[in-house]
Amino acid sequence: DTAVSQTPKYLVTQMGNDKSIKCEQNLGHDTMYWYKQDSKKFLKIMFSYNNKELIINETVPNRFSPKSPDKAHLNLHINSLELGDSAVYFCASSQLVSGGVADTQYFGPGTRLTVL
Amino acid sequence: GENVEQHPSTLSVQEGDSAVIKCTYSDSASNYFPWYKQELGKRPQLIIDIRSNVGEKKDQRIAVTLNKTAKHFSLHITETQPEDSAVYFCAARYTGTASKLTFGTGTRLQVTL
Numbered sequence: 737d738t739a740v741s742q743t744p745k746y747l748v749t750q751m752g753n754d755k756s757i758k759c760e761q762n763l764g765h766d767t768m769y770w771y772k773q774d775s776k777k778f779l780k781i782m783f784s785y786n787n788k789e790l791i792i793n794e795t796v797p798n799r800f801s802p803k804s805p806d807k808a809h810l811n812l813h814i815n816s817l818e819l820g821d822s823a824v825y826f827c828a829s830s831q832l833v834s835g836g837v838a839d840t841q842y843f844g845p846g847t848r849l850t851v852l
Numbered sequence: 853g854e855n856v857e858q859h860p861s862t863l864s865v866q867e868g869d870s871a872v873i874k875c876t877y878s879d880s881a882s883n884y885f886p887w888y889k890q891e892l893g894k895r896p897q898l899i900i901d902i903r904s905n906v907g908e909k910k911d912q913r914i915a916v917t918l919n920k921t922a923k924h925f926s927l928h929i930t931e932t933q934p935e936d937s938a939v940y941f942c943a944a945r946y947t948g949t950a951s952k953l954t955f956g957t958g959t960r961l962q963v964t965l
């Protein structure tokens with residue numbers, strides 16, 4: 737009955753590699769997000785999609801590219817990984833309510849990315 | 853854009869005491885203020901939230917207050933227990949064309965026996 741799931745849970749890779757993280761939600765939500773949590777625990781939004789359309793695109797290097805094949809899935813692809821990309825990446829989802837404003841966000845379990 | 857400040861960064865209380873965490877926000881258009889609890893190695897989980905049309909909300913030992921004029925909101929935990937130990941994040945939603953949650957920097961709460 738997992739609401740928001742992510743794979744993999746842990747990802748260890750070398751600098752310069754390309755990797756992907758996958759996220760799926762079974763809550764029927766129409767909005768999904770990617771957050772980055774660094775070593776100091778700061779939670780910062782990176783991207784948001786609503787019904788497969790990109791609606792939030794924060795100042796993130798263009799090595800990061802999100803892809804939403806359908807509204808239940810949001811993947812994150814990272815090219816040419818750098819040491820500074822090491823962090824925990826959280827996916828989240830929510831449902832747009834009246835007025836075009838999204839309600840409560842539910843987080844996935846996180847993917848701990850370590851770049852060596 | 854929105855800016856959320858959170859204090860203190862660490863808080864240590866004895867079991868049974870109360871804990872208070874305070875946040876301020878910058879955008880008067882923000883209308884939704886959730887609080888998340890994150891245990892070590894786990895995901896952030898919503899524990900309580902408040903909307904701008906309400907001044908206070910309670911859920912058992914947890915309460916949140918909102919002062920729209922001063923643009924600050926607080927989390928109050930009474931009768932703290934060891935399992936309350938975690939990092940707590942406040943957040944504010946900026947009501948632009950896209951709904952974006954801006955998080956505070958977190959408060960590490962330690963409840964000691």
